[in-house]
Amino acid sequence: MIEPVEGVAPQRARCVTASNPGVLTLAGTNTWVLFEPDAERCIVVDPGPDDASHLDAVLIEVERVGCEVALILLTHGHADHSAAVGALHAQTQAPVRGLDPAWCRGTVPLRDREQIEVDGLTVQVIATPGHTADSVCFFLPRDGALLTGDTILGEGSSLIAWPDGRLGDYLNSLKRLRDLAAAGGSLTLLPGHGPLVLWGLPAIDTLIAHRTKRLAQVTDVLDAGASTVGEVVTAVYGLSGPALHDVVIAQVQSQLEYLSSKGNSRAADAMHG
Ligand SMILES: [Zn+2]
Numbered sequence: 001m002i003e004p005v006e007g008v009a010p011q012r013a014r015c016v017t018a019s020n021p022g023v024l025t026l027a028g029t030n031t032w033v034l035f036e037p038d039a040e041r042c043i044v045v046d047p048g049p050d051d052a053s054h055l056d057a058v059l060i061e062v063e064r065v066g067c068e069v070a071l072i073l074l075t076h077g078h079a080d081h082s083a084a085v086g087a088l089h090a091q092t093q094a095p096v097r098g099l100d101p102a103w104c105r106g107t108v109p110l111r112d113r114e115q116i117e118v119d120g121l122t123v124q125v126i127a128t129p130g131h132t133a134d135s136v137c138f139f140l141p142r143d144g145a146l147l148t149g150d151t152i153l154g155e156g157s158s159l160i161a162w163p164d165g166r167l168g169d170y171l172n173s174l175k176r177l178r179d180l181a182a183a184g185g186s187l188t189l190l191p192g193h194g195p196l197v198l199w200g201l202p203a204i205d206t207l208i209a210h211r212t213k214r215l216a217q218v219t220d221v222l223d224a225g226a227s228t229v230g231e232v233v234t235a236v237y238g239l240s241g242p243a244l245h246d247v248v249i250a251q252v253q254s255q256l257e258y259l260s261s262k263g264n265s266r267a268a269d270a271m272h273g
Pocket of ligand 1: 076150
């Protein structure tokens with residue numbers, strides 16, 4: 001559990017981490033409980049995987065902050081964030097909202113720039129496609145904090161779930177979040193996996209620089225003669241474990257598609273090579 005630090009970390013968010021650690025999930029999925037101090041109702045973001053003990057822990061935290069669940073939100077539909085939606089909805093009767101209508105229960109899908117109010121708590125919806133097409137972030141303006149789902153992780157770089165996720169969308173989303181961070185003076189990131197990030201702006205700059213460097217690497221290996229997805233994977237990423245292989249191929253496909261969209265004919269050829 002990530003505890004708030006007075007004067008530094010958000011006062012309106014509590015984290016309960018699920019026991020599903022892994023290469024892609026880091027320490028596990030973070031479920032966030034959002035509430036205005038002294039409110040009677042709260043929001044649960046990303047109920048997490050299908051794990052009754054995790055759901056129990058989330059409901060204990062909800063009780064600890066003295067609230068009932070008024071709303072369930074999803075940052076995106078991946079199962080490690082969403083599989084417990086049905087169970088939490090059944091237990092609380094709280095409506096469920098995501099950008100994808102398929103997830104919604106008892107209410108309408110989220111809209112970009114929408115402002116959600118629950119018992120004095122304000123949450124702004126920011127559509128951030130890229131990791132997936134349905135990815136959103138949730139901004140808590142009074143805490144200067146942003147729930148990032150899998151758009152930004154607490155450690156390392158996020159994955160593009162190509163072809164649902166697109167690198168061009170992802171870069172645009174990072175720029176949008178950078179503008180938010182730059183405008184606010186400071187921005188704390190509350191990720192879907194990994195620890196919170198106190199300094200959002202430099203973290204986002206690091207991610208943009210990482211992506212830019214990776215695209216330059218891919219461009220270089222294409223110029224040097226790599227002509228298939230497999231050759232680019234080997235040249236850019238070297239050897240990778242079998243568990244990650246499909247993921248790495250998807251990253252390269254997303255990079256080739258992006259470069260192709262920018263007019264790189266070698267990238268277009270390699271995608272089909
Ligand atoms: Zn995800």
